[in-house]
Amino acid sequence: xxxxxxxxxxxxxxxxxxxxxxxxxxxxxxxxxxxxxxxxxxxxxxxxxxxxxxxxxxxxxxxxxxxxxxxxxxxxxxxxxxxxxxxxxxxxxxxxxxxxxxxxxxxxxxxxxxxxxxxxxxxxxxxxxxxxxxxxxxxxxxxxxxxxxxxxxxxxxxxxxxxxxxxxxxxxxxxxxxxxxxxxxxxxxxxxxxxxxxxxxxxxxxxxxxxxxxxxxxxxxxxxxxxxxxxxxxxxxxxxxxxxxxxxxxxxxxxxxxxxxxxxxxxxxxxxxxxxxxxxxxxxxxxxxxxxxxxxxxxxxxxxxxxxxxxxxxxxxxxxxxxxxxxxxxxxxxxxxxxxxxxxxxxxxxxxxxxx
Numbered sequence: 001x002x003x004x005x006x007x008x009x010x011x012x013x014x015x016x017x018x019x020x021x022x023x024x025x026x027x028x029x030x031x032x033x034x035x036x037x038x039x040x041x042x043x044x045x046x047x048x049x050x051x052x053x054x055x056x057x058x059x060x061x062x063x064x065x066x067x068x069x070x071x072x073x074x075x076x077x078x079x080x081x082x083x084x085x086x087x088x089x090x091x092x093x094x095x096x097x098x099x100x101x102x103x104x105x106x107x108x109x110x111x112x113x114x115x116x117x118x119x120x121x122x123x124x125x126x127x128x129x130x131x132x133x134x135x136x137x138x139x140x141x142x143x144x145x146x147x148x149x150x151x152x153x154x155x156x157x158x159x160x161x162x163x164x165x166x167x168x169x170x171x172x173x174x175x176x177x178x179x180x181x182x183x184x185x186x187x188x189x190x191x192x193x194x195x196x197x198x199x200x201x202x203x204x205x206x207x208x209x210x211x212x213x214x215x216x217x218x219x220x221x222x223x224x225x226x227x228x229x230x231x232x233x234x235x236x237x238x239x240x241x242x243x244x245x246x247x248x249x250x251x252x253x254x255x256x257x258x259x260x261x262x263x264x265x266x267x268x269x270x271x272x273x274x275x276x277x278x279x280x281x282x283x284x285x286x287x288x289x290x291x292x293x294x295x296x297x298x299x300x301x302x303x304x305x306x307x308x309x310x311x312x313x314x315x316x317x318x319x320x321x322x323x324x325x326x327x328x329x330x331x332x333x334x335x336x337x338x339x340x341x342x343x344x345x346x347x348x349x350x351x352x353x354x355x356x
Contacts, residue, residue, distance in 0.1 A: 005037045006070050006349060009061070011047035011077040014040065017213065017242045018184060019267035020099040023133065023157050024074060030158075030342030036349070041065075047077040048102045048116070059084050067091045070352055075099055078127070079120030089126040093352045096127040100264035101140050106188035121145040129348050131155050134265040134286035153348045158338025159270040162250070176205035177315055180253035180277070182246055182268040183260060184212045185221040185239075190259040190282075192227055193302055197259075199231045200308035204315050206236070211249055213242035250275035255314055255321070261301040263287055273332035278324035280310045295328040 010024050028038050041061060046054035058081055065071060068091070075098035078085065088094065103117035124130055124145045131153050132138045138154050141147050179198075183189035191210055198208060214221035221239075228237050243249070246268070250256075256272035262285040263269070269287050272279050279296035281287050288298075297310035314321050 007039045007041050008072045009041040009043050010074045011043040012045040017244055026338050030338050034346050043077050048080045050080055062088050079123050082119050082122035085123040085126040094127050095129040097131045099133050104262050106261050128352055136286040137264045155341050155344040157267045158341040159274050159335040161274055176207055177254040179206055179208040179255045179257055181257050182211045184216045185214055186217045188261050190261050191224055193259040195227050196304045197307035201312050208237045211240045270335055273328045276325045276329035278321050292327055292331050296324045
């Protein structure tokens, strides 16, 4: 067995268009570029709420991994498999990759939240190393799961630099400003608050594109569609569904907005910064550290009136929008690339390598 071999266990379809899966895809590619032999192990789709059959299949998949192997497990699965983690940690060198603590998902009842927190805390106690995607997530993991700092490493997602000029006041003078929002249609992303705020600025010219999967939570997606129709905004708000590659959305946008109630990092925010887009965002989680105040406007999660006021200010004041765009681009240019992300992760893995 090669000491450079890594088994990367990821639940579901790795091609799923989301930030977490996008991180995993790029990390695999970059680690291979650094000379690491990476085997992708697909785990069942049911995580983070696995059925008994999912756990049985996962246990069997881990049992087939050779003794002493180095295994990186995506947190979407790891936090829900504490018994497997406990058993396999005795013969495997396991690291966990936590994008977002499972119990912080919006819409959970108290019992589910407590169960997920206890499960993830137990699972992470058996990880030799825990990699997180932002300093904010590191703090959450330390406080909620009692993971000691020496077992934690922060590897923020890399950001591709498109090399564009900032948007803002006169980015697309020939048409109404385009508001872009990218995020799966689930309660935590809170597109409903965005739509309600857009209704309050319906007297202004704008169009909005909400890009994100409609199938991850069909009930939430259908409710959002009904909300858009009831507010008479169907001709102005386009619910596009998921896209395999959202890079082409940024150049046509004038303003990026995401009402997400919490983000472990928020790769789309980083991409918006790199594209020089003014940003309107809530103040919870990693975005408060990632996005400079002068790159846009902040609002409290779920506050429709405050979000509407932020949108109105940027839509009517082209100079403000231009200044925010410049600040966004400057912040985006300072973000790390994927090569740096991979080097941090590779360093963690190297510490877990053993001579063969």
